[in-house]
Amino acid sequence: MSHQQFSSGLLENAVHEFSKLPGIGRKTALRLALHLLKQPDNEVETFGNALINLRKHIVYCRVCHNISDTEICNICSNPSRDNETVCVVENINDVMSIENTQQFRGLYHVLGGIISPMDGVGPSDLEIDSLLKRVQNNGIKEVILALSTTMEGDTTNFYIFRKLAPFNIKVTTIARGISIGDELEYADEVTLGRSILNRVEFTNSFK
Amino acid sequence: MSHQQFSSGLLENAVHEFSKLPGIGRKTALRLALHLLKQPDNEVETFGNALINLRKHIVYCRVCHNISDTEICNICSNPSRDNETVCVVENINDVMSIENTQQFRGLYHVLGGIISPMDGVGPSDLEIDSLLKRVQNNGIKEVILALSTTMEGDTTNFYIFRKLAPFNIKVTTIARGISIGDELEYADEVTLGRSILNRVEFTNSFK
Numbered sequence: 001m002s003h004q005q006f007s008s009g010l011l012e013n014a015v016h017e018f019s020k021l022p023g024i025g026r027k028t029a030l031r032l033a034l035h036l037l038k039q040p041d042n043e044v045e046t047f048g049n050a051l052i053n054l055r056k057h058i059v060y061c062r063v064c065h066n067i068s069d070t071e072i073c074n075i076c077s078n079p080s081r082d083n084e085t086v087c088v089v090e091n092i093n094d095v096m097s098i099e100n101t102q103q104f105r106g107l108y109h110v111l112g113g114i115i116s117p118m119d120g121v122g123p124s125d126l127e128i129d130s131l132l133k134r135v136q137n138n139g140i141k142e143v144i145l146a147l148s149t150t151m152e153g154d155t156t157n158f159y160i161f162r163k164l165a166p167f168n169i170k171v172t173t174i175a176r177g178i179s180i181g182d183e184l185e186y187a188d189e190v191t192l193g194r195s196i197l198n199r200v201e202f203t204n205s206f207k
Numbered sequence: 208m209s210h211q212q213f214s215s216g217l218l219e220n221a222v223h224e225f226s227k228l229p230g231i232g233r234k235t236a237l238r239l240a241l242h243l244l245k246q247p248d249n250e251v252e253t254f255g256n257a258l259i260n261l262r263k264h265i266v267y268c269r270v271c272h273n274i275s276d277t278e279i280c281n282i283c284s285n286p287s288r289d290n291e292t293v294c295v296v297e298n299i300n301d302v303m304s305i306e307n308t309q310q311f312r313g314l315y316h317v318l319g320g321i322i323s324p325m326d327g328v329g330p331s332d333l334e335i336d337s338l339l340k341r342v343q344n345n346g347i348k349e350v351i352l353a354l355s356t357t358m359e360g361d362t363t364n365f366y367i368f369r370k371l372a373p374f375n376i377k378v379t380t381i382a383r384g385i386s387i388g389d390e391l392e393y394a395d396e397v398t399l400g401r402s403i404l405n406r407v408e409f410t411n412s413f414k
Contacts (some may be wrong), residue, residue: 005278007273015263017254021239030230034300036262044262047224054221055243055251066214073214093241096213172239
C-alpha cells in the first residue's frame with residue numbers, strides 16, 4: 001500500500017495522520033478515514049475536538065501527578081478514600097489498572113518512570129522528592145510500592161525504601177503474584193487485585 | 208474494562224470517541240489516547256483538524272463520483288489518462304484498489320453501491336443514469352464492469368450491460384481470476400491487476 005496515491009489530499013492527510021498512531025497501519029488508517037466520511041459532520045467534529053482538547057487542557061494532579069482535569073485529581077480530593085495509604089506507581093496506566101481491580105481505596109503517587117541508568121533516568125527525573133514531602137507532611141502511615149517486577153523496578157523500590165527509612169511508616173510491596181519480568185500494565189485484574197491485598201512489608205531481604 | 212473510571216473526563220471523552228471507530232476496543236482506545244497525550248500540542252491539533260476537515264470539506268467528483276478535493280477529481284482531469292475507457296466500480300475503495308495495481312490508465316465511474324433488493328437498493332439509487340449520460344456524450348469506447356463477483360454484482364453487471372446495449376461500445380468485465388463470492392476490496396494486487404488486463408467481452412452468457 002506504500003505507494004498508493006489518493007484522489008483527495010484531504011483523505012491522504014487523514015490517512016497519514018491516522019497511520020502515525022501506534023499499531024495503525026496504512027490499510028487500517030484508510031478504513032478508519034473512510035468510516036469517518038460516512039459519519040455525520042458534527043460527530044466527526046466532536047471526535048476531532050475531543051482529541052485536541054485532551055492534549056490541550058489536560059493537567060496533572062499537583063499532589064499525586066495522576067492525569068486530571070483539575071489541579072487536584074478526583075482520587076486525591078475524594079474524602080471517602082483512605083488518605084493514610086499511598087500507592088507508588090510508575091505511570092498513569094498503572095493507576096487505571098489498579099483502580100480497575102476495585103481492591104484499593106487509598107491514594108496514589110505517580111513517579112513518571114522508574115530509575116533506569118541505561119535510559120539515562122535517575123532519581124531526580126522522577127517524582128521522588130515530592131513523595132518524600134507528602135510522607136513528611138501529610139500523615140501518611142503506609143507506602144505501597146507497586147512497580148513492575150523488573151530489575152529497574154527493583155532498583156527503584158530499593159531506592160525509595162532507603163529514602164523512606166527515616167520516617168516512621170510502613171513500606172510494603174505488592175505481592176509477587178505477578179510473574180517476574182512482567183510489566184504491571186499487562187497483568188490480569190485478578191492477579192493484580194490479589195497482589196495488592198497480599199502486599200508484604202518491604203525489607204532489605206524482600207527478594 | 209467496561210466499568211473503568213478515569214480520573215479525567217477529557218481522557219474519558221477521548222477514549223469514548225476512539226472506541227466508536229470500527230475495530231477499536233476500549234483498551235486500544237486508551238492506548239491511543241495516552242499516546243496522543245505524549246505528542247506535542249500542535250501535532251495533536253493537526254491530527255484532530257485533519258479528521259474534521261476531511262469530513263467537512265470532502266467533495267465527490269461531478270463526473271465519476273469518486274472522492275475528491277475539487278469539483279472534478281484528479282483522475283478525471285488528468286490529460287494523460289485514457290478517457291475512452293471507463294471502469295465501473297461499486298465504491299471509492301475499489302478505485303483505490305485498482306489504482307494501486309497500476310495496471311489501468313482509463314477513467315472510473317463509482318456507482319455508490321450495487322443493486323441489492325434485499326437491502327432495498329435499486330438501480331435508481333445508484334449512479335447508473337449518469338453513467339449512461341457519460342457514455343452518450345463523452346466518446347467512451349469501452350466500459351469495464353469491475354464489480355464484486357457476488358450475486359448482487361452479477362445482477363448489477365447484467366442490468367448495466369442491458370442499459371448499455373443501445374450504444375455502440377464494447378462492454379467488458381474483469382477476468383474472473385478473483386474467486387467467486389469474494390469482495391473486490393480484499394483481493395490481492397496481483398490477482399486484481401491481472402483480472403483488469405485479462406478482461407473479457409461481456410455477453411449474455413458470460414457465466
